[in-house]
Amino acid sequence: xxxxxxxxxxxxxxxxxxxxxxxxxxxxxxxxxxxxxxxxxxxxxxxxxxxxxxxxxxxxxxxxxxxxxxxxxxxxxxxxxxxxxxxxxxxxxxxxxxxxxxxxxxxxxxxxxxxxxxxxxxxxxxxxxxxxxxxxxxxxxxxxxxxxxxxxxxxxxxxxxxxxxxxxxxxxxxxxxxxxxxxxxxxxxxxxxxxxxxxxxxxxxxxxxxxxxxxxxxxxxxxxxxxxxxxxxxxxxxxxxxxxxxxxxxxxxxxxxxxxxxxxxxxxxxxxxxxxxxxxxxxxxxxxxxxxxxxxxxxxxxxxxxxxxxxxxxxx
Amino acid sequence: xxxxxxxxxxxxxxxxxxxxxxxxxxxxxxxxxxxxxxxxxxxxxxxxxxxxxxxxxxxxxxxxxxxxxxxxxxxxxxxxxxxxxxxxxxxxxxxxxxxxxxxxxxxxxxxxxxxxxxxxxxxxxxxxxxxxxxxxxxxxxxxxxxxxxxxxxxxxxxxxxxxxxxxxxxxxxxxxxxxxxxxxxxxxxxxxxxxxxxxxxxxxxxxxxxxx
Numbered sequence: 001x002x003x004x005x006x007x008x009x010x011x012x013x014x015x016x017x018x019x020x021x022x023x024x025x026x027x028x029x030x031x032x033x034x035x036x037x038x039x040x041x042x043x044x045x046x047x048x049x050x051x052x053x054x055x056x057x058x059x060x061x062x063x064x065x066x067x068x069x070x071x072x073x074x075x076x077x078x079x080x081x082x083x084x085x086x087x088x089x090x091x092x093x094x095x096x097x098x099x100x101x102x103x104x105x106x107x108x109x110x111x112x113x114x115x116x117x118x119x120x121x122x123x124x125x126x127x128x129x130x131x132x133x134x135x136x137x138x139x140x141x142x143x144x145x146x147x148x149x150x151x152x153x154x155x156x157x158x159x160x161x162x163x164x165x166x167x168x169x170x171x172x173x174x175x176x177x178x179x180x181x182x183x184x185x186x187x188x189x190x191x192x193x194x195x196x197x198x199x200x201x202x203x204x205x206x207x208x209x210x211x212x213x214x215x216x217x218x219x220x221x222x223x224x225x226x227x228x229x230x231x232x233x234x235x236x237x238x239x240x241x242x243x244x245x246x247x248x249x250x251x252x253x254x255x256x257x258x259x260x261x262x263x264x265x266x267x268x269x270x271x272x273x274x275x276x277x278x279x280x281x282x283x284x285x286x287x288x289x290x291x292x293x294x295x296x297x298x299x300x301x302x303x304x305x306x307x308x309x310x311x312x313x314x315x316x
Numbered sequence: 317x318x319x320x321x322x323x324x325x326x327x328x329x330x331x332x333x334x335x336x337x338x339x340x341x342x343x344x345x346x347x348x349x350x351x352x353x354x355x356x357x358x359x360x361x362x363x364x365x366x367x368x369x370x371x372x373x374x375x376x377x378x379x380x381x382x383x384x385x386x387x388x389x390x391x392x393x394x395x396x397x398x399x400x401x402x403x404x405x406x407x408x409x410x411x412x413x414x415x416x417x418x419x420x421x422x423x424x425x426x427x428x429x430x431x432x433x434x435x436x437x438x439x440x441x442x443x444x445x446x447x448x449x450x451x452x453x454x455x456x457x458x459x460x461x462x463x464x465x466x467x468x469x470x471x472x473x474x475x476x477x478x479x480x481x482x483x484x485x486x487x488x489x490x491x492x493x494x495x496x497x498x499x500x501x502x503x504x505x506x507x508x509x510x511x512x513x514x515x516x517x518x519x520x521x522x523x524x525x526x527x528x
Contacts, residue, residue, distance in 0.1 A: 004379070006358075031420060032402055035421070047357060048422075076480055080480040085481065092488055093483075101471070103417065103420075105416050236500075
């Protein structure tokens with residue numbers, strides 16, 4: 001690990017300012033992904049700003065009837081929260097489908113959104129990777145691609161976003177609230193938060209330099225059946241090959257996001273018009289622009305089958 | 317001719333003085349250029365941890381993980397380093413009542429934290445019930461993952477009692493039950509290469525006091 005200096009931030013404004021004013025600084029909260037990457041010298045910050053002392057660890061009702069989740073609410077606490085279990089069940093389900101108990105106890109809401117891909121070529125610093133070292137090329141393309149993305153990918157990068165939580169939040173129309181170093185606040189719909197790789201796969205989110213996530217807001221509960229179904233190589237503690245987060249209403253309408261297939265939680269609101277026609281129609285619309293490799297084209301049919309299982313569960 | 321005791325004393329003095337020299341040299345190198353806020357950027361930080369009930373004051377290289385602080389600085393070598401990347405669970409300790417991977421946490425992030433390691437759970441002659449159950453059920457072979465398994469086991473039962481749901485919890489709005497399936501799922505972050513899993517489950521089930 002490269003040496004770095006360290007400070008404990010005491011205010012959100014101060015944290016954002018410090019990040020803007022210190023060269024090569026990064027925020028650290030749970031640290032479960034960042035430290036892993038720092039040990040491998042894939043992340044090499046020269047300064048860490050510890051945000052664990054900022055509070056931001058409560059879940060509160062909003063005036064609109066939804067909830068505001070503090071950026072530092074741990075994954076375990078979010079999954080266990082009574083209002084989340086009752087009103088946003090798929091979020092609770094998605095959280096406990098991810099990582100291990102130890103990791104969920106540390107990992108935070110904001111950190112989960114910001115975690116980086118687990119593409120093996122991103123992790124292998126002996127190989128070129130446009131996300132790790134812009135302009136060096138993509139080793140995954142033409143390599144071992146079974147786990148990698150099938151839709152939203154580019155010629156520069158076919159990595160997936162690994163989060164389960166973010167897939168549920170995408171189906172729930174979450175909004176990410178931030179503060180910038182100049183004190184300005186903004187709200188970013190989750191649809192616009194993660195970026196597709198294009199030719200700049202190293203730029204993964206809409207956040208500006210020094211911008212700090214303070215909370216994630218969920219709109220008022222919409223009822224319906226909440227389902228998160230994850231297909232993976234092991235029954236526990238494995239990243240998704242394909243996952244589906246869905247809220248299905250009694251009349252068959254609903255909201256559906258898919259994980260494990262794209263560089264961001266994958267949802268196409270227009271495709272949801274196909275929901276009542278069944279899994280095949282929905283999957284075809286969702287993955288219309290897919291460009292899988294020979295090794296991962298099974299994710300197309302696996303998406304359809306996972307959707308099919310979700311729709312059957314919703315009817316049952 | 318000095319007596320052995322005098323020799324021992326002067327050796328200790330020598331060690332102390334050379335350690336101080338190293339510390340001073342280290343400190344000088346640690347101060348990098350101040351940033352534009354005029355804040356001195358240092359590679360070391362002072363931290364106070366409460367480990368197994370005892371407060372420990374340390375000045376650590378910022379890179380030191382909680383795991384390395386426990387093992388290399390406090391010589392509590394019960395906590396094991398397996399993968400060092402949060403995948404195996406050998407480094408599991410209980411911090412402020414919650415189990416975490418100590419390899420994926422910086423020690424300096426734990427100012428004021430209460431840390432419980434395997435040494436704090438029980439000692440020879442005074443075993444924690446979970447330790448005794450692991451012995452009774454032969455819940456290990458080589459033993460390397462065992463401290464992490466035991467810390468995790470103790471915390472898992474607390475997590476179920478606190479009604480934290482898991483991937484196999486059938487109904488999110490009901491109290492999670494202590495079942496073999498629940499325990500298997502919740503223990504998935506602790507890998508045992510010897511494959512003692514079934515005996516580990518037996519040990520935990522016994523302590524939970526429910527039929528398997």
